[in-house]
Amino acid sequence: MYHIFISSCKEAIDTQIPRIIANIIEVNIPKEYVHIIIGGCDNDNNENIDGIEIIKVNYRCFEFTPHIFISKNPNKFNFDYAFFTHDTVKFGPQFYSTICKDISEIITTTYDTKKIENRQPSMNIGIYSKTIILKNINILESLCCYSNDSIELMNLKRKLVHYEDFLFRNNNMPSSDSSRNIDHTFRGHLNNTQSNGYVRYFDRIDFIKYQSNANHIQSIDICKI
Numbered sequence: 001m002y003h004i005f006i007s008s009c010k011e012a013i014d015t016q017i018p019r020i021i022a023n024i025i026e027v028n029i030p031k032e033y034v035h036i037i038i039g040g041c042d043n044d045n046n047e048n049i050d051g052i053e054i055i056k057v058n059y060r061c062f063e064f065t066p067h068i069f070i071s072k073n074p075n076k077f078n079f080d081y082a083f084f085t086h087d088t089v090k091f092g093p094q095f096y097s098t099i100c101k102d103i104s105e106i107i108t109t110t111y112d113t114k115k116i117e118n119r120q121p122s123m124n125i126g127i128y129s130k131t132i133i134l135k136n137i138n139i140l141e142s143l144c145c146y147s148n149d150s151i152e153l154m155n156l157k158r159k160l161v162h163y164e165d166f167l168f169r170n171n172n173m174p175s176s177d178s179s180r181n182i183d184h185t186f187r188g189h190l191n192n193t194q195s196n197g198y199v200r201y202f203d204r205i206d207f208i209k210y211q212s213n214a215n216h217i218q219s220i221d222i223c224k225i
Contacts, residue, residue, distance in 0.1 A: 016225070028093075081127055
């Protein structure tokens with residue numbers, strides 16, 4: 001069994017967190033291997049919801065929040081490779097078994113990472129070795145934000161565009177996987193912003209990503225799924 005780390009934020013506690021937990025249970029992903037890291041919280045705290053570990057931290061870096069948590073707590077989780085994703089996703093029934101096979105395969109190689117798709121930017125979703133995360137502690141922690149100010153968070157979002165796939169450029173395992181757009185209209189929970197993004201389905205791994213800012217950074221709103 002292999003770990004899945006899901007990045008979230010405090011604004012999603014009442015929206016995405018219940019939904020993603022229900023999704024994990026529905027498709028029978030082993031709950032003890034799922035860790036949801038919630039950034040931007042008032043205080044650090046660990047709790048368990050329906051058998052799934054919820055870790056609240058007072059910093060955030062959007063999809064890199066779990067990576068930063070691991071860099072700060074390198075001995076908490078015993079893994080060589082794990083799958084990292086955002087909370088704005090939906091797992092299909094075949095997802096976990098497929099990812100386990102992928103991790104088993106990459107373990108037998110000298111690669112450190114595997115993107116969910118090589119032809120397009122991956123949104124930093126995919127398989128990472130703990131080694132490659134810890135090698136990049138300084139960069140990751142330099143991106144860490146301790147503010148919940150909306151302007152600062154938008155600035156961080158724009159800054160992170162330049163860091164998309166920066167870890168995947170370190171010894172990435174080639175992949176022929178691709179995605180297809182199955183929809184492109186959805187709105188945000190907080191201010192009903194219409195997204196300029198896509199709903200992308202990754203067929204082989206049975207995985208859907210709601211990509212809110214596909215063409216330009218317009219919002220940090222939480223998309224309705």
